[in-house]
Amino acid sequence: MIAKTKPAFITIEKLNVQGMKKNRHLAKSISDQGFYDFKQKLGNACRKMGIERREVTMFYPSSKLCSHCGLKKVKLSLSERVFSCEHCGRSIDRDHNAAINLMQAKEYVLLT
Numbered sequence: 001m002i003a004k005t006k007p008a009f010i011t012i013e014k015l016n017v018q019g020m021k022k023n024r025h026l027a028k029s030i031s032d033q034g035f036y037d038f039k040q041k042l043g044n045a046c047r048k049m050g051i052e053r054r055e056v057t058m059f060y061p062s063s064k065l066c067s068h069c070g071l072k073k074v075k076l077s078l079s080e081r082v083f084s085c086e087h088c089g090r091s092i093d094r095d096h097n098a099a100i101n102l103m104q105a106k107e108y109v110l111l112t
């Protein structure tokens with residue numbers, strides 16, 4: 001479905017699944033196999049449609065950066081579902097903010 005929108009590129013984040021499993025809030029909803037399958041399917045669809053795939057490291061602060069002004073929060077708990085920037089005042093859904101940051105990422109590796 002994502003690939004069918006025919007973007008020029010798709011940026012994904014290398015996730016630290018083992019680390020995420022240690023977080024009791026995340027452990028239940030995480031499955032290595034689920035992430036692996038999604039990445040494989042996305043890769044197949046992108047290759048088929050000629051869409052560039054980019055991957056940022058697991059250290060890229062996609063959730064902590066303000067997608068509007070670039071301010072980086074020192075701490076952002078998982079329970080904070082809305083990203084509110086104390087610098088520029090932007091208030092945006094946490095996942096939407098992270099998605100914009102991934103789209104704007106300048107450092108990434110190209111996946112084949």
Ligand SMILES: [Zn+2]
Pocket residue numbers: 066067068069070071085086087088089090
């Ligand atoms: Zn901001």
